[in-house]
Amino acid sequence: MIKKLLLIVLCLGFTTAYAETIKTDVLVIGGGASGVSAAIQSARSKVKTLLIEQGPWLGGAMTAGGFSYLETNRNFPSGIYGEFRKRVVDVYKLRLGYDTTYNAPLAFEPAMGATILKKLTDTVKNLTVKLNTPFTDVKKDGTGWEVTIIDNKEKVTIKAKALIDATELGDVVSKINVLMTAGFDSRSDSKEALAPTNATNQIEDISYIATLRDYGRNTDHTIPKPEGYDASKYACLKGVDVKKLLNSAKLPNDKYMINWDNCASQYSVTSEDMQPENRAETFRKARLHTLGLIYYLQTELGFKNFGFADDFKTADHLPYIPYVRENRRAAGLVRMMLDDIYTPYDRGSQLYRTAIAVSDAVPGQHYSEAGVLHISYPPFPAFTIPLGAVVVKDQENLFVTEKALSVTHLVNGAVTDAAVQMSLGQGAGAAAAFRAFFQTTTKNLQPRIIQGEILDFKGYLMPFADIKQTDPAWRAIQQVGATGMLKGVQKIKGNRTEVLFMPDSTVTTAEIRPFLDEIYSRSFIWFNQEKPGQLFTVANTISFISNMNLRDPDDLRNALQKSWKSYYKFDTEFKADRPITRREFAVLANRFFNPFARKVDISGKVIN
Incomplete structure (x- = not known):
């Protein structure tokens, strides 16, 4: 009998220990965009x-931060972001006045956005989601990670083969020995012509965004005067067309997103203010600043009929988290800088290839603090984000997104x-899944395989504004x-600055020869023998x-002529x-040369 009791006790002990440890292929910490x-992408790539x-x-x-009026990437409904966008439009498309054109700004109520995302994740196999679940510790576990x-x-202990820090403020990498930077990089450091001579710890202002609702002309929804209220802080709004400001980010159901520049919603911070030990006080003051704005709007500007919507169940009806534009950035396998955006093809590294x-x-450039440097950017091009920017340097199998991305301040x-970030997250998820699925490490990532997975799920690699996803040649291009x-x-x-593919323009010999010579040993001989003209x-x-x-040229010519319109x-x-x-040329090159199959390293160099 005693032996049986001991056996039962031991079994219960093992069961308890097992229940306190979860094993997974990929762990994502942070449920933001x-x-x-x-x-979602990691799970769809068939890893737990x-x-x-x-x-x-x-x-x-x-x-949770109330930033529910999205104006960027309207021409690039990439993968999972495209799915989210479609679900939002489907919810609101019957509402009078809701803009459903394919590249309209995406407007939604914050609570509805959260509901749509939860429903989307609920449909994904291999994915488990835990809300209201903080992490307390993270450490290496062999080639993987152990998180409490x-x-x-x-x-509960989680053991994961790959870890993605998707927290809003890079809180995972901050707990590990990862090199971090914040604020303006110096010109000598980043080698960017527009960077200042000296580095500073000034980062972009944070904002507590308010979601207001128009309750009707004869209503009064004035809030109590906030602590420390000073009307002079919001004097920049005098003489401003407030109705125009309100309508600039109008949401469904007579709601409005209030995220106004300068003295209005913005609250100036430095990287020190955003350290964990200082955040609570920083965020408290930022909340009071926004509450003061709403009180000013209601009392000084006469919009007392505008009151808080019911999206957030907080005591003051402000969002659960602030809108943070910048924090400390991690050192990645590559650091993306302005030249990778303005002159991507003229760099020693060819990061666009990854x-x-x-x-x-x-x-x-959201700085309400006087004297902060403002950059005179030339017209800004659409651009690509490279794989190496989400892979942490000197830490195997660790990925970063959000504000910890490996970029310069100017980027x-x-x-x-x-x-x-939704588009970027899909790429990070595909990379993490590659590590887990192929039982390898981030030292051996293969950009082309990861990119192929992203394309399989309708994610964009190149920002060609004139080639829609519905185009039959989209993937080839x-x-x-x-x-x-x-x-x-x-x-x-x-x-x-738009980036165009210009599909109907003609191909010049000069533009394609360098790449063909790079990947085909016989290309040089062919060009010297055939001597093609300029076009x-x-x-x-x-x-x-x-x-x-x-292949026999006559057979090939006949086959192409027959299938020119029907197949291609x-x-x-x-x-x-x-x-x-x-x-x-893109379609035929993709079909017969298959240049995309040529391996590239993390810097974009072709591996022969």
Whole structure:
């Protein structure tokens, strides 16, 4: 009997120990825009994934932070962000006045955004989501990671093969011995011409965003006067068209997102203010600043009919978290800088070849503190975000997103927008899944395989504004564009610069020869023998394919002529002697050269 009792006790002990340890392939800490997207992609890539979020909502800044009016990446409904966008539009499309055009700003109520994300994650196999679950410790576990969380008031250990820090403020990497920087980089450090001579710890202002509702003309929803209220702090709003400001971020159901620049919503901080020990006081003061703005709007500007909406169940009805634009940045395998955006094809490193996401955001410069340097950016191009920027240097199998991304300060303001982070998170999730699925480490990541996975799930690699995802040639153009065989063309449009593929323009010999010579040993011989003219023709393309693939040129010509419109979906006529278009060349090159199959390293160098 005693032996049986001891056996039962031992079994119960083993059961308890087992229940306190969770094993997973990929652990994502942080359920913001990038974290949700990373977790979904990782699970879809057929690895076991766990997502933990310390708050009650998924979505981070765009839901729990109230930033629910997304204007960036409207031309790039990339992958999971595209799914989220479609679900939002489906919810609101029958509402009078809701703009459902494919590239309209995406407006939604914060609580609805969180609900949509939760429903989306609930449909994903291999994915477990835990809300209201903070982590307390993180440490290495062989080649993987061991993380301690608080689940239902109990300590639980998670062992993961790959770890993604998707927290809003880089709180995971801050607990590990990872090199971090904050504020303006010096010119000597970043080698950016627009950087200041000296580094500073000034970062962009934070904001507590308010979600207000118009309750009708004869109502009064004036809040109590906030602690320390000083009307002079909001004097910049005198003489401003407040109705225009309100309508600039109008949400469904007579709600409005209040996130106004300068003296209004912004609260100046330094990187020291954002340290864990200083955050509570910093955030308390920032909340009071926004409450003062709302009181000023109601009492001084006469909008007492505008009161807080019911999205947030906080005592003051402000969001659960502040909108943070910048914090400390981790050192990654690569550090993305301005030249990677303005002149991506002219760099020693070819980081665009390792792209895992795109952005068309313009860097924000939200500083209410007097004397902070403002940068005169030339018109800002749409750009790619490289794989190496999400992979932490000197720490195996650790990835970062959000504000900890490995970029310079001058780039940071263009990558932290929620729509961009959703696209980026998908790339990080694919990379983490690669590590787990192939039982390798971040030292052996293969950009082309990871990019192929992103494309399989409709994620963008290249920001070509003139090639929609519905285009039959979209994937071929994305892949060829990522090789650099055919490069994007920058066209200034206002304060932005679009990147275009220009599919109907003709291909020049000069633009494609350098890449073809780089990847094909016989290419040099072919060019010297054939001596194609300035414009590359359909016949030249057939000849080159025939030579590289050792295929009879007449058979190839006949096959292409028969399938020109039916299989390849070209709307042009097959004529061998005319210049070939970029669309035609991209599709044929992708089909017969398969340049995307050539391996590249983390810097974008082709591996022969």
